[in-house]
Amino acid sequence: MTDHPILEVENLCTTFSRGGTALPAVRDVSFALGKGQVQGLVGESGSGKSVTLRSILGLARHYGEVSGSVRWQGQELTTMSERQLRKIRGREIAMIFQEPMTSLNPLLTVGTQIKETLTAHTDLGRRARRDRAIEMLDHVGIPAAATRLEEYPHQFSGGMRQRVMIAIALAASPKLLLADEPTTALDVTIQAQILDLILKLADEMAMGVVLVTHDLGVVAQTCDTVSVMYAGRVVEQGAVRQVLRTPRHPYTEGLMRSVPQDVPPRTQLYSVPGTPPSLFSLPQGCAFAPRCQAAGPACQTARPTLQDIAPGRQTACFHPLPATQEDAA
Amino acid sequence: MTQTVMKIDDLHLSFPVSRSLLDVVQRKPGKSVNALNGVSLELKHGETLGVVGESGCGKSTLARCIVRLYAPTSGRIHFEDQDIFDAEAKRDRSYNRRVQMMFQDPYSSLNPRMSTGDILAEALRVHQMRPEADIAPRVAELLGLVRLPQDAAEKLPHEFSGGQRQRIAIARALAVEPEVLIADELVSALDVSVQAQVVNLLLELQERLQLTILFVAHDLRLVRHVSNRVAVIYLGRIVEIGDSETLFSAPSHPYSQALLSAAPSLDPDDKGAAIQLEGELPSPLNVPPGCPFHVRCRHVTAQCRTVVPALRTLEGRGEVACHHAEEINQHA
Numbered sequence: 306m307t308d309h310p311i312l313e314v315e316n317l318c319t320t321f322s323r324g325g326t327a328l329p330a331v332r333d334v335s336f337a338l339g340k341g342q343v344q345g346l347v348g349e350s351g352s353g354k355s356v357t358l359r360s361i362l363g364l365a366r367h368y369g370e371v372s373g374s375v376r377w378q379g380q381e382l383t384t385m386s387e388r389q390l391r392k393i394r395g396r397e398i399a400m401i402f403q404e405p406m407t408s409l410n411p412l413l414t415v416g417t418q419i420k421e422t423l424t425a426h427t428d429l430g431r432r433a434r435r436d437r438a439i440e441m442l443d444h445v446g447i448p449a450a451a452t453r454l455e456e457y458p459h460q461f462s463g464g465m466r467q468r469v470m471i472a473i474a475l476a477a478s479p480k481l482l483l484a485d486e487p488t489t490a491l492d493v494t495i496q497a498q499i500l501d502l503i504l505k506l507a508d509e510m511a512m513g514v515v516l517v518t519h520d521l522g523v524v525a526q527t528c529d530t531v532s533v534m535y536a537g538r539v540v541e542q543g544a545v546r547q548v549l550r551t552p553r554h555p556y557t558e559g560l561m562r563s564v565p566q567d568v569p570p571r572t573q574l575y576s577v578p579g580t581p582p583s584l585f586s587l588p589q590g591c592a593f594a595p596r597c598q599a600a601g602p603a604c605q606t607a608r609p610t611l612q613d614i615a616p617g618r619q620t621a622c623f624h625p626l627p628a629t630q631e632d633a634a
Numbered sequence: 635m636t637q638t639v640m641k642i643d644d645l646h647l648s649f650p651v652s653r654s655l656l657d658v659v660q661r662k663p664g665k666s667v668n669a670l671n672g673v674s675l676e677l678k679h680g681e682t683l684g685v686v687g688e689s690g691c692g693k694s695t696l697a698r699c700i701v702r703l704y705a706p707t708s709g710r711i712h713f714e715d716q717d718i719f720d721a722e723a724k725r726d727r728s729y730n731r732r733v734q735m736m737f738q739d740p741y742s743s744l745n746p747r748m749s750t751g752d753i754l755a756e757a758l759r760v761h762q763m764r765p766e767a768d769i770a771p772r773v774a775e776l777l778g779l780v781r782l783p784q785d786a787a788e789k790l791p792h793e794f795s796g797g798q799r800q801r802i803a804i805a806r807a808l809a810v811e812p813e814v815l816i817a818d819e820l821v822s823a824l825d826v827s828v829q830a831q832v833v834n835l836l837l838e839l840q841e842r843l844q845l846t847i848l849f850v851a852h853d854l855r856l857v858r859h860v861s862n863r864v865a866v867i868y869l870g871r872i873v874e875i876g877d878s879e880t881l882f883s884a885p886s887h888p889y890s891q892a893l894l895s896a897a898p899s900l901d902p903d904d905k906g907a908a909i910q911l912e913g914e915l916p917s918p919l920n921v922p923p924g925c926p927f928h929v930r931c932r933h934v935t936a937q938c939r940t941v942v943p944a945l946r947t948l949e950g951r952g953e954v955a956c957h958h959a960e961e962i963n964q965h966a
Contacts (some may be wrong), residue, residue: 349825490686522898565859576830
């Protein structure tokens with residue numbers, strides 16, 4: 306399935322500068338995505354997952370410094386001019402943002418906003434654009450699409466607005482969808498509907514998806530592969546089943562165990578001690594070392610790099626957790 | 635354990651919506667948002683009652699009614715046999731002290747211009763909990779209680795992370811030695827690893843101080859973890875209430891079933907078991923007649939469209955408001 310990855314991210318680094326200090330927001334993120342695959346980026350707030358997503362599409366370079374390589378179907382995106390990028394954004398690579406409440410223009414009807422995308426990226430005529438807009442709204446499950454086309458964003462609920470966002474993003478049939486916490490602001494029942502919709506459309510249109518989320522349950526239910534990020538770096542990545550079943554990095558394990566599932570009720574939950582480090586003062590060695598129970602002297606001084614530990618499975622830790630039989634199999 | 639601390643009786647609350655000029659000219663009746671449509675429940679001493687539901691279902695409104703931030707349109711809340719909306723009770727400030735609320739957003743619920751020490755001291759002074767000389771040591775004690783460093787007293791809220799701010803909020807609530815805590819989405823804004831720390835602290839303090847907690851949240855796993863009993867709210871009505879473990883392992887109301895199965899499982903192989911709910915929560919501006927859930931329910935019959943089901947005890951389960959609870963659960 307992945308003989309020809311459509312997206313290859315290699316050693317992606319994004320640095321912001323704040324008052325003369327360099328903030329390493331993203332460091333050495335690498336992953337590849339095949340056609341129709343869903344890749345998850347998971348981590349806590351401030352771990353750099355959204356910035357990674359924005360760096361891929363060249364949005365972060367307006368306010369930060371991006372290095373490394375992002376290859377989209379053989380083309381290098383990081384060095385591409387804004388003009389060339391504009392042809393790819395929306396047409397080949399689309400993005401949906403976290404806040405359905407603020408990412409639509411409140412002054413334009415929903416129909417205008419979908420048709421705008423079509424005008425920019427397709428050569429459909431006026432009538433055809435309208436038909437396509439109705440078809441897209443239908444597709445994302447908005448009833449009475451023809452009449453709702455004339456309505457404004459405030460007349461839609463949160464879940465419906467996120468559907469509109471998806472309709473806009475997918476209007477030009479992109480090959481890759483970058484989704485930044487698409488369901489975080491929504492209720493669980495609506496979340497299930499939206500995730501199902503994204504998966505169904507990805508399947509139908511053979512579209513790759515990079516899904517940023519902080520919810521491990523969402524990752525488990527939707528992604529094929531996952532990268533766990535901590536303080537701007539990937540600490541563990543691999544197939545979802547392996548990473549979540551038998552985490553090898555202590556941070557991944559800590560995250561999994563913090564979720565109250567299958568623990569006796571009203572007992573003390575496992576919690577990772579301490580808080581994530583500030584990007585202003587990252588520890589010299591492994592960024593997770595101050596919170597890690599397995600940390601040894603080496604962890605304080607040297608930073609572990611991402612190593613292959615099994616086929617398609619990498620972790621950045623000097624003292625990885627033991628593998629189980631399932632992992633070896 | 636079985637002593638009832640608070641009794642909520644048929645609580646209704648509707649907010650009038652301002653009428654447009656056109657509505658006035660056309661003599662249309664004024665609309666109102668029906669946030670609570672007859673909520674009744676009891677809070678027992680030392681328990682944690684979880685309240686779950688989708689956004690807009692009225693769970694925060696209920697919490698705010700309990701601390702008298704909103705006055706209900708009708709219905710009663712009794713705290714130790716005293717009606718809290720009684721004219722006399724309103725003058726009584728001790729209720730404000732004994733029932734404390736903690737809010738969802740740690741970034742807007744603390745005054746950014748007051749140091750942590752001032753925030754805690756203010757609570758102590760307002761309720762005259764300690765003579766002036768004892769305030770500083772009590773603030774230190776409170777910081778210790780929620781495991782914040784002692785130098786936190788001089789710092790301003792912006793110097794703390796979200797998790798630490800929620801600890802300050804807990805300390806502020808505990809400063810006045812309350813008996814009941816209302817936690818409205820206390821940890822929803824926090825990351826999972828920090829969430830666990832705050833939840834652990836809350837459970838430990840509850841044990842130590844014999845607190846009664848109303849835990850409002852939308853994270854079902856978390857509610858299951860902390861609660862003794864759970865109430866599921868839909869459009870301002872309780873549709874199911876009962877023992878936490880029973881409710882979560884075998885939900886009886888079709889809405890509870892759908893809500894619980896919608897929470898994504900951590901097991902990647904556990905796919906496709908979810909019951910898909912059609913549509914969304916109807917607007918509280920016009921609550922559907924009959925059972926509020928009937929527009930999204932798979933088991934809907936003619937009766938559901940006209941008759942509001944009452945909460946009734948189901949054998950071996952909790953209380954359920956559904957006309958067809960027996961048949962639905964027979965097949966399950």
